[in-house]
Protein backbone atom coordinates (compact mmCIF):
# COMPACT_ATOMS: atom_id res chain seq x y z
CA UNK A 1 0.00 0.00 0.00
CA UNK A 2 1.16 3.54 -0.77
CA UNK A 3 -0.44 6.66 0.57
CA UNK A 4 0.55 10.20 -0.45
CA UNK A 5 -1.16 12.27 2.25
CA UNK A 6 -4.88 11.92 1.41
CA UNK A 7 -4.36 9.96 -1.78
CA UNK A 8 -4.10 6.18 -1.70
CA UNK A 9 -2.05 5.57 -4.88
CA UNK A 10 -1.70 1.81 -4.36
CA UNK A 11 -4.46 0.26 -2.33
CA UNK A 12 -3.83 -3.17 -0.78
CA UNK A 13 -2.89 -4.97 -3.96
CA UNK A 14 -1.71 -8.57 -3.98
CA UNK A 15 0.47 -10.16 -6.63
CA UNK A 16 3.17 -12.78 -6.93
CA UNK A 17 5.65 -12.93 -9.79
CA UNK A 18 7.03 -16.35 -10.74
CA UNK A 19 10.61 -16.92 -11.76
CA UNK A 20 11.14 -16.80 -15.52
CA UNK A 21 7.86 -15.18 -16.43
CA UNK A 22 6.91 -11.84 -17.91
CA UNK A 23 4.48 -10.27 -15.48
CA UNK A 24 2.59 -7.13 -16.43
CA UNK A 25 0.80 -4.25 -14.73
CA UNK A 26 -1.73 -2.91 -17.20
CA UNK A 27 -3.80 0.16 -16.49
CA UNK A 28 -4.55 3.75 -17.42
CA UNK A 29 -2.43 6.73 -16.37
CA UNK A 30 -2.56 7.27 -12.65
CA UNK A 31 -3.58 3.67 -11.88
CA UNK A 32 -0.62 3.26 -9.51
CA UNK A 33 1.71 1.22 -11.72
CA UNK A 34 4.80 3.41 -11.43
CA UNK A 35 4.30 3.77 -7.69
CA UNK A 36 4.21 -0.03 -7.39
CA UNK A 37 7.42 -0.36 -9.44
CA UNK A 38 9.15 2.20 -7.23
CA UNK A 39 8.21 0.24 -4.13
CA UNK A 40 9.63 -2.94 -5.67
CA UNK A 41 12.83 -1.04 -6.53
CA UNK A 42 13.12 0.08 -2.90
CA UNK A 43 13.14 3.76 -3.89
CA UNK A 44 9.69 4.63 -2.55
CA UNK A 45 8.86 3.18 0.86
CA UNK A 46 5.51 1.46 1.19
CA UNK A 47 3.18 2.96 3.77
CA UNK A 48 1.50 -0.32 4.68
CA UNK A 49 1.37 -4.03 3.96
CA UNK A 50 4.21 -6.40 3.11
CA UNK A 51 6.38 -6.50 0.04
CA UNK A 52 9.12 -9.02 -0.60
CA UNK A 53 11.52 -9.20 -3.53
CA UNK A 54 13.63 -12.37 -3.85
CA UNK A 55 11.93 -13.43 -0.60
CA UNK A 56 13.48 -10.47 1.20
CA UNK A 57 11.72 -7.58 2.88
CA UNK A 58 12.09 -4.33 0.91
CA UNK A 59 12.58 -2.39 4.12
CA UNK A 60 15.39 -4.43 5.61
CA UNK A 61 17.24 -5.72 2.51
CA UNK A 62 17.32 -2.72 0.20
CA UNK A 63 20.96 -3.01 -0.79
CA UNK A 64 20.87 -6.66 -1.69
CA UNK A 65 17.58 -6.34 -3.59
CA UNK A 66 18.86 -3.35 -5.56
CA UNK A 67 22.04 -5.17 -6.52
CA UNK A 68 20.03 -8.01 -8.07
CA UNK A 69 17.54 -5.80 -9.93
CA UNK A 70 17.67 -4.11 -13.31
CA UNK A 71 15.52 -1.02 -13.73
CA UNK A 72 14.22 0.63 -16.88
CA UNK A 73 12.52 3.82 -15.71
CA UNK A 74 9.73 5.51 -17.64
CA UNK A 75 11.78 8.64 -18.27
CA UNK A 76 14.87 8.72 -20.48
CA UNK A 77 17.54 9.53 -17.92
CA UNK A 78 20.73 8.85 -19.88
CA UNK A 79 23.76 11.06 -19.32
CA UNK A 80 23.91 13.49 -22.28
CA UNK A 81 27.60 14.24 -21.75
CA UNK A 82 28.68 10.70 -22.47
CA UNK A 83 28.63 8.37 -25.46
CA UNK A 84 26.41 5.32 -25.69
CA UNK A 85 29.25 3.07 -24.54
CA UNK A 86 30.37 5.33 -21.69
CA UNK A 87 26.83 5.52 -20.37
CA UNK A 88 27.07 1.80 -19.77
CA UNK A 89 30.52 1.95 -18.20
CA UNK A 90 29.59 4.75 -15.83
CA UNK A 91 26.51 2.86 -14.72
CA UNK A 92 28.56 -0.29 -14.16
CA UNK A 93 30.59 1.63 -11.57
CA UNK A 94 27.55 2.02 -9.33
CA UNK A 95 27.56 -1.75 -9.00
CA UNK A 96 31.29 -1.94 -8.40
CA UNK A 97 31.81 -4.04 -11.52
CA UNK A 98 35.56 -4.19 -12.34
CA UNK A 99 36.57 -2.15 -15.40
CA UNK A 100 37.53 -5.05 -17.66
CA UNK A 101 34.35 -6.93 -16.84
CA UNK A 102 32.26 -3.78 -17.37
CA UNK A 103 33.84 -3.23 -20.79
CA UNK A 104 33.17 -6.79 -21.82
CA UNK A 105 29.53 -6.61 -20.70
CA UNK A 106 28.99 -3.21 -22.30
CA UNK A 107 30.24 -4.47 -25.68
CA UNK A 108 28.09 -7.57 -25.38
CA UNK A 109 24.99 -5.59 -24.47
CA UNK A 110 25.48 -3.07 -27.25
CA UNK A 111 25.62 -5.94 -29.72
CA UNK A 112 22.56 -7.60 -28.20
CA UNK A 113 20.58 -4.35 -28.36
CA UNK A 114 21.77 -3.62 -31.90
CA UNK A 115 23.54 -0.46 -30.86
CA UNK A 116 27.15 -1.30 -31.70
CA UNK A 117 27.13 1.10 -34.63
CA UNK A 118 26.22 3.89 -32.21
CA UNK A 119 28.85 2.93 -29.66
CA UNK A 120 30.72 6.24 -29.69
CA UNK A 121 28.01 8.79 -30.42
CA UNK A 122 26.49 11.16 -27.91
CA UNK A 123 23.00 10.46 -26.60
CA UNK A 124 21.44 13.37 -28.52
CA UNK A 125 22.31 11.56 -31.76
CA UNK A 126 20.21 8.53 -30.88
CA UNK A 127 16.61 8.02 -31.97
CA UNK A 128 13.90 7.51 -29.35
CA UNK A 129 13.95 3.76 -29.92
CA UNK A 130 17.74 3.61 -29.60
CA UNK A 131 17.63 5.52 -26.33
CA UNK A 132 15.10 3.06 -24.93
CA UNK A 133 17.27 0.16 -26.07
CA UNK A 134 20.28 1.73 -24.41
CA UNK A 135 18.36 2.14 -21.17
CA UNK A 136 17.46 -1.55 -21.33
CA UNK A 137 21.12 -2.43 -22.01
CA UNK A 138 22.11 -0.26 -19.05
CA UNK A 139 19.61 -2.05 -16.82
CA UNK A 140 21.23 -5.36 -17.76
CA UNK A 141 24.79 -4.32 -16.90
CA UNK A 142 24.70 -5.99 -13.46
CA UNK A 143 23.23 -9.22 -14.92
CA UNK A 144 20.05 -8.77 -12.86
CA UNK A 145 17.81 -11.67 -11.90
CA UNK A 146 14.74 -9.49 -12.26
CA UNK A 147 14.24 -6.73 -14.80
CA UNK A 148 11.68 -4.03 -14.07
CA UNK A 149 10.45 -1.98 -17.00
CA UNK A 150 8.16 1.01 -16.56
CA UNK A 151 6.39 1.61 -19.88
CA UNK A 152 9.26 0.20 -21.99
CA UNK A 153 7.92 1.44 -25.34
CA UNK A 154 6.11 4.61 -24.36
CA UNK A 155 5.90 7.10 -27.21
CA UNK A 156 7.72 4.92 -29.76
CA UNK A 157 6.65 4.19 -33.31
CA UNK A 158 5.50 0.65 -34.22
CA UNK A 159 8.81 -0.43 -35.73
CA UNK A 160 10.82 0.67 -32.69
CA UNK A 161 8.31 -1.02 -30.40
CA UNK A 162 8.50 -4.32 -32.28
CA UNK A 163 12.28 -4.39 -31.98
CA UNK A 164 12.07 -3.84 -28.22
CA UNK A 165 9.43 -6.56 -27.88
CA UNK A 166 11.72 -8.94 -29.74
CA UNK A 167 14.59 -8.11 -27.37
CA UNK A 168 12.40 -8.57 -24.30
CA UNK A 169 11.24 -11.95 -25.58
CA UNK A 170 14.87 -12.92 -26.14
CA UNK A 171 15.64 -11.95 -22.56
CA UNK A 172 12.82 -14.12 -21.31
CA UNK A 173 13.99 -17.02 -23.47
CA UNK A 174 17.38 -16.68 -21.76
CA UNK A 175 15.69 -17.28 -18.42
CA UNK A 176 15.20 -13.73 -17.16
CA UNK A 177 12.19 -12.66 -15.12
CA UNK A 178 10.55 -9.46 -16.34
CA UNK A 179 8.04 -7.19 -14.65
CA UNK A 180 6.65 -4.42 -16.79
CA UNK A 181 4.01 -1.75 -16.69
CA UNK A 182 2.13 -0.64 -19.74
CA UNK A 183 -0.98 1.15 -20.82
CA UNK A 184 -0.71 -0.46 -24.26
CA UNK A 185 -3.05 -3.40 -24.61
CA UNK A 186 -1.21 -4.96 -27.51
CA UNK A 187 2.03 -4.83 -25.54
CA UNK A 188 0.42 -6.55 -22.57
CA UNK A 189 -1.23 -9.17 -24.75
CA UNK A 190 1.90 -9.99 -26.71
CA UNK A 191 4.48 -9.97 -23.96
CA UNK A 192 2.92 -10.96 -20.68
CA UNK A 193 2.52 -14.52 -19.44
CA UNK A 194 0.36 -13.16 -16.66
CA UNK A 195 -0.75 -9.69 -15.70
CA UNK A 196 -2.87 -7.65 -13.36
CA UNK A 197 -5.20 -4.96 -14.59
CA UNK A 198 -4.99 -1.95 -12.26
CA UNK A 199 -7.31 0.98 -11.93
CA UNK A 200 -7.43 3.66 -9.22
CA UNK A 201 -4.74 1.96 -7.15
CA UNK A 202 -6.53 -1.38 -7.09
CA UNK A 203 -6.04 -4.66 -8.90
CA UNK A 204 -9.20 -5.58 -10.78
CA UNK A 205 -8.14 -8.98 -12.10
CA UNK A 206 -5.08 -11.19 -12.44
CA UNK A 207 -4.36 -13.91 -14.96
CA UNK A 208 -2.99 -14.90 -18.35
CA UNK A 209 -4.19 -12.57 -21.11
CA UNK A 210 -6.05 -15.34 -22.96
CA UNK A 211 -7.76 -16.52 -19.75
CA UNK A 212 -8.81 -13.00 -18.80
CA UNK A 213 -10.23 -12.44 -22.26
CA UNK A 214 -12.14 -15.71 -22.19
CA UNK A 215 -13.50 -15.16 -18.68
CA UNK A 216 -14.48 -11.54 -19.00
CA UNK A 217 -15.20 -10.93 -22.67
CA UNK A 218 -15.73 -14.32 -24.35
CA UNK A 219 -13.78 -15.49 -27.38
CA UNK A 220 -15.31 -13.22 -30.00
CA UNK A 221 -17.21 -9.97 -29.95
CA UNK A 222 -20.03 -9.18 -32.32
CA UNK A 223 -20.30 -5.54 -33.31
CA UNK A 224 -23.28 -4.00 -34.97
CA UNK A 225 -24.36 -0.45 -35.69
CA UNK A 226 -26.69 0.91 -33.06
CA UNK A 227 -30.23 0.73 -34.46
CA UNK A 228 -33.58 0.06 -32.83
CA UNK A 229 -33.94 -3.15 -34.79
CA UNK A 230 -30.58 -4.41 -33.62
CA UNK A 231 -31.38 -3.66 -29.98
CA UNK A 232 -34.77 -5.36 -30.28
CA UNK A 233 -33.12 -8.41 -31.82
CA UNK A 234 -30.50 -8.65 -29.06
CA UNK A 235 -33.09 -8.18 -26.34
CA UNK A 236 -35.10 -10.98 -27.95
CA UNK A 237 -32.05 -13.25 -27.96
CA UNK A 238 -31.37 -12.43 -24.31
CA UNK A 239 -27.66 -11.73 -24.84
CA UNK A 240 -25.42 -9.23 -23.00
CA UNK A 241 -24.29 -6.14 -24.80
CA UNK A 242 -22.65 -2.79 -24.17
CA UNK A 243 -23.13 0.44 -26.04
CA UNK A 244 -19.89 2.01 -27.26
CA UNK A 245 -20.89 5.20 -29.08
CA UNK A 246 -22.70 4.26 -32.29
CA UNK A 247 -21.72 0.65 -31.97
CA UNK A 248 -23.28 -2.17 -29.99
CA UNK A 249 -20.82 -4.74 -28.65
CA UNK A 250 -22.27 -8.14 -27.93
CA UNK A 251 -20.60 -10.56 -25.51
CA UNK A 252 -21.71 -14.08 -26.24
CA UNK A 253 -20.38 -17.63 -26.47
CA UNK A 254 -22.17 -18.14 -29.81
CA UNK A 255 -21.05 -15.10 -31.81
CA UNK A 256 -21.76 -16.53 -35.24
CA UNK A 257 -25.38 -17.41 -34.41
CA UNK A 258 -25.93 -13.94 -33.02
CA UNK A 259 -24.30 -12.33 -36.04
CA UNK A 260 -26.54 -14.36 -38.37
CA UNK A 261 -29.69 -13.33 -36.48
CA UNK A 262 -28.62 -9.69 -36.53
CA UNK A 263 -27.97 -9.78 -40.26
CA UNK A 264 -31.39 -11.28 -40.85
CA UNK A 265 -33.29 -8.89 -38.59
CA UNK A 266 -31.43 -5.82 -39.79
CA UNK A 267 -31.86 -7.02 -43.37
CA UNK A 268 -28.31 -6.04 -44.07
CA UNK A 269 -29.06 -2.39 -43.30
CA UNK A 270 -26.48 -2.32 -40.54
CA UNK A 271 -22.93 -3.66 -40.74
CA UNK A 272 -22.34 -6.67 -38.48
CA UNK A 273 -18.82 -7.86 -37.71
CA UNK A 274 -17.32 -10.59 -35.56
CA UNK A 275 -13.82 -10.01 -34.19
CA UNK A 276 -11.63 -11.68 -31.56
CA UNK A 277 -12.02 -10.19 -28.09
CA UNK A 278 -9.04 -8.28 -26.65
CA UNK A 279 -7.86 -7.01 -23.28
CA UNK A 280 -9.46 -3.69 -24.24
CA UNK A 281 -12.84 -5.46 -24.06
CA UNK A 282 -11.90 -6.89 -20.67
CA UNK A 283 -11.03 -3.43 -19.37
CA UNK A 284 -14.22 -1.97 -20.80
CA UNK A 285 -16.34 -4.69 -19.22
CA UNK A 286 -14.66 -4.27 -15.85
CA UNK A 287 -14.66 -0.49 -15.66
CA UNK A 288 -17.15 0.74 -18.22
CA UNK A 289 -14.34 2.87 -19.63
CA UNK A 290 -11.90 2.54 -22.49
CA UNK A 291 -8.19 2.22 -21.77
CA UNK A 292 -7.26 4.17 -24.87
CA UNK A 293 -6.28 7.77 -24.34
Ligand SMILES: Nc1ncnc2c1ncn2[C@@H]1O[C@H](COP(=O)(O)OP(=O)(O)OP(=O)(O)O)[C@@H](O)[C@H]1O
Pocket residue numbers: 004007009027028029030031032033034035036183
Ligand atom coordinates in the same frame (compact mmCIF):
# COMPACT_ATOMS: atom_id res chain seq x y z
N1 LIG B 1 5.30 11.67 -5.31
C1 LIG B 1 3.97 11.73 -5.38
N2 LIG B 1 3.27 12.57 -4.56
C2 LIG B 1 1.94 12.63 -4.61
N3 LIG B 1 1.17 11.88 -5.42
C3 LIG B 1 1.79 11.03 -6.26
C4 LIG B 1 3.22 10.91 -6.28
N4 LIG B 1 3.55 9.98 -7.19
C5 LIG B 1 2.40 9.55 -7.74
N5 LIG B 1 1.33 10.17 -7.17
C6 LIG B 1 -0.09 9.92 -7.49
O1 LIG B 1 -0.34 8.54 -7.33
C7 LIG B 1 -1.26 8.07 -8.31
C8 LIG B 1 -0.66 6.91 -9.07
O2 LIG B 1 0.43 7.38 -9.87
P1 LIG B 1 1.36 6.42 -10.71
O3 LIG B 1 2.43 7.25 -11.34
O4 LIG B 1 1.79 5.29 -9.88
O5 LIG B 1 0.37 5.90 -11.82
P2 LIG B 1 0.67 5.07 -13.13
O6 LIG B 1 -0.32 4.01 -13.22
O7 LIG B 1 2.09 4.64 -13.15
O8 LIG B 1 0.46 6.12 -14.27
P3 LIG B 1 1.50 6.66 -15.34
O9 LIG B 1 1.56 5.63 -16.40
O10 LIG B 1 0.89 7.95 -15.78
O11 LIG B 1 2.81 6.86 -14.61
C9 LIG B 1 -1.58 9.27 -9.18
O12 LIG B 1 -2.80 9.82 -8.74
C10 LIG B 1 -0.43 10.22 -8.94
O13 LIG B 1 -0.82 11.55 -9.11
